[in-house]
Amino acid sequence: MITKAVHTLTDEMLVEAIVKTNDTLMFEVLYDRYASMVYNKCYGFANGADEAKDLTQDVFLRVFVKLASFKGTSKFSTWLYAFTYNHCVNYVTRDTAKKIEKKSISSDSIENIGENIDSTQEFQNMRVEQLKKVMDLISPDEKMILLLKYQDNLSIKELSEALDIGESAVKMRIKRAKEKLVQKYNNYSSNG
Numbered sequence: 001m002i003t004k005a006v007h008t009l010t011d012e013m014l015v016e017a018i019v020k021t022n023d024t025l026m027f028e029v030l031y032d033r034y035a036s037m038v039y040n041k042c043y044g045f046a047n048g049a050d051e052a053k054d055l056t057q058d059v060f061l062r063v064f065v066k067l068a069s070f071k072g073t074s075k076f077s078t079w080l081y082a083f084t085y086n087h088c089v090n091y092v093t094r095d096t097a098k099k100i101e102k103k104s105i106s107s108d109s110i111e112n113i114g115e116n117i118d119s120t121q122e123f124q125n126m127r128v129e130q131l132k133k134v135m136d137l138i139s140p141d142e143k144m145i146l147l148l149k150y151q152d153n154l155s156i157k158e159l160s161e162a163l164d165i166g167e168s169a170v171k172m173r174i175k176r177a178k179e180k181l182v183q184k185y186n187n188y189s190s191n192g
Contacts, residue, residue, distance in 0.1 A: 009029075015076055019070075042088055063080065082148070130185065135181070
């Protein structure tokens with residue numbers, strides 16, 4: 001029986017307790033905290049709700065197995081964001097035979113990317129619907145880093161910790177992903 005005290009533990013304390021005890025009931029508390037966030041992230045890479053549910057279950061199964069690898073250098077939620085995105089990117093990459101319709105990127109998220117990426121002229125002129133389509137044309141890795149930065153508002157430092165790469169590498173990846181997005185957008189616009 002899970003006590004009420006378990007529900008008041010921080011994510012990090014809960015992870016530590018789960019790793020020590022391998023207690024699946026405690027893990028359910030963590031699951032309850034993050035299931036909808038993980039589902040929403042998975043939905044962005046899935047072909048509908050059923051596939052998103054499967055991906056979500058997959059993420060949590062893998063998280064349970066890999067929980068001991070959480071070092072606490074970042075917040076658990078940041079680690080879980082990156083873990084989820086990486087799982088989904090790997091899923092999409094492995095499943096290249098399928099044409100994935102990434103329906104879940106909300107217009108609000110796209111507007112955030114357009115507004116937050118830069119005040120560069122290219123992004124100010126992008127229309128949300130075109131940007132949604134263009135996001136599907138860049139690689140899953142590029143999409144992941146842009147969404148982590150501009151939809152989930154992770155800092156360069158948080159991205160560095162979550163992705164386990166240096167801050168300069170994070171900045172370079174974001175810069176390259178933005179450049180690719182602008183290039184794809186310009187190609188799309190001139191052909192559309």
